[in-house]
Amino acid sequence: MSITVTELRANLYRLIDQVIETGIPLEIERNGHKVLIERSPVESKLANLVRRDDVIKGDPEDLVHLDWSGEWRP
Numbered sequence: 001m002s003i004t005v006t007e008l009r010a011n012l013y014r015l016i017d018q019v020i021e022t023g024i025p026l027e028i029e030r031n032g033h034k035v036l037i038e039r040s041p042v043e044s045k046l047a048n049l050v051r052r053d054d055v056i057k058g059d060p061e062d063l064v065h066l067d068w069s070g071e072w073r074p
Helices: 005-010 012-022
Strands: 002-004 026-030 033-037
Touching (some): 005 026, 012 026, 012 033
Parallel strands (some): 002 026
16 A cells, blocks of 8 residues: 555554554655555564573473482582
């Protein structure tokens, strides 16, 4: 969809809401130039997690029954 700056000014909030809801970018033309308004990608909150390789993976119940007596130094 391509509109003029005048159309954008008259319907700014409605058009931005439309881009957010549909994900379809909006192209604005002014003096032979084009500007694009688009929704930014939504990132998962899990994407910010840092990988930790030194973490124990598995069932915590398996740790309860381990014999640590050989590792213990009084």
